[in-house]
Amino acid sequence: MIWHKETTLPKVDLVVLPGGFSYGDYLRCGAIAAKSPIMKAVKNFYEIGGFIIGICNGFQILTETKILPGALIPNTNQKFICKDQDLIVANNKTFFTSNFEHNKTISIPIAHHDGQYFLNGPEIEELEQNEGIVLKYRDNPNGSIKDIAGVCSKNKRVIGMMPHPERAVDKELGSISGLRMFESVISNF
Amino acid sequence: MTLNEEVFKFKVEVILKKGVLDPQGEAIKQSININNLGNILDVKQGKLFELTASSKNREQAIKEVERICADLLTNSVIEEFKYYEVSE
Numbered sequence: 556m557i558w559h560k561e562t563t564l565p566k567v568d569l570v571v572l573p574g575g576f577s578y579g580d581y582l583r584c585g586a587i588a589a590k591s592p593i594m595k596a597v598k599n600f601y602e603i604g605g606f607i608i609g610i611c612n613g614f615q616i617l618t619e620t621k622i623l624p625g626a627l628i629p630n631t632n633q634k635f636i637c638k639d640q641d642l643i644v645a646n647n648k649t650f651f652t653s654n655f656e657h658n659k660t661i662s663i664p665i666a667h668h669d670g671q672y673f674l675n676g677p678e679i680e681e682l683e684q685n686e687g688i689v690l691k692y693r694d695n696p697n698g699s700i701k702d703i704a705g706v707c708s709k710n711k712r713v714i715g716m717m718p719h720p721e722r723a724v725d726k727e728l729g730s731i732s733g734l735r736m737f738e739s740v741i742s743n744f
Numbered sequence: 745m746t747l748n749e750e751v752f753k754f755k756v757e758v759i760l761k762k763g764v765l766d767p768q769g770e771a772i773k774q775s776i777n778i779n780n781l782g783n784i785l786d787v788k789q790g791k792l793f794e795l796t797a798s799s800k801n802r803e804q805a806i807k808e809v810e811r812i813c814a815d816l817l818t819n820s821v822i823e824e825f826k827y828y829e830v831s832e
Contacts, residue, residue, distance in 0.1 A: 583819055590816065619819065626821040633767050673764060673822055698765060 572613025585615030
């Protein structure tokens with residue numbers, strides 16, 4: 556665990572930005588955390604080809620730092636949505652989704668108020684062409700453009716997703732799709 | 745603030761870009777119409793910031809305000825801003 560006031564990363568294989576509500580979502584979700592001292596080190600890590608996963612608020616922080624494209628804005632229904640959510644694996648050629656078949660439907664919980672993914676017309680086409688859309692919602696819960704639930708960077712080494720894979724790692728929790736994601740990471744190192 | 749610095753005050757308005765859904769603005773519009781408060785075709789909700797800067801001169805203060813707007817107060821993917829100097 557690395558505190559946000561740190562300025563350097565130790566030698567790591569993967570950086571995970573977890574969910575939460577950093578700075579109470581003041582200004583915009585993830586905006587103030589994106590300016591935390593540690594984020595300069597995370598950006599450097601990205602620039603030298605490091606692997607990064609951002610989950611929920613972590614995804615919001617990665618878009619605010621411009622490591623990932625787009626922005627997360629409030630759900631169209633203005634409600635906090637907390638439920639199991641069916642997702643489609645739109646790109647299984649990433650280090651986080653390689654354990655799934657292309658277009659497979661998996662179930663992973665979501666828990667967010669600001670989960671609507673937004674990106675402008677030309678940029679969304681570019682994201683599609685670069686196979687940057689990793690996960691899509693089945694029955695879009697929040698108004699995300701193109702049903703987007705998760706995206707990756709051009710170099711495919713940074714993934715951001717609103718659903719919580721860490722909450723789907725045991726049959727008792729209802730799904731082990733999240734476990735399969737973390738197993739993908741291990742098998743790719 | 746040091747001896748050779750002056751205080752400048754600014755207001756910054758941030759509003760969503762065209763094409764970005766504004767569910768809060770939409771809810772406010774519906775409330776206006778349901779309560780017969782007026783014939784309002786569209787409502788957009790934004791943010792207002794008041795910045796008090798201490799700078800060597802106005803040019804420097806404006807430069808800093810512009811940087812703050814672009815780097816922190818707005819996300820250029822979804823928002824745009826305008827700022828103006830105020831006396832009070």
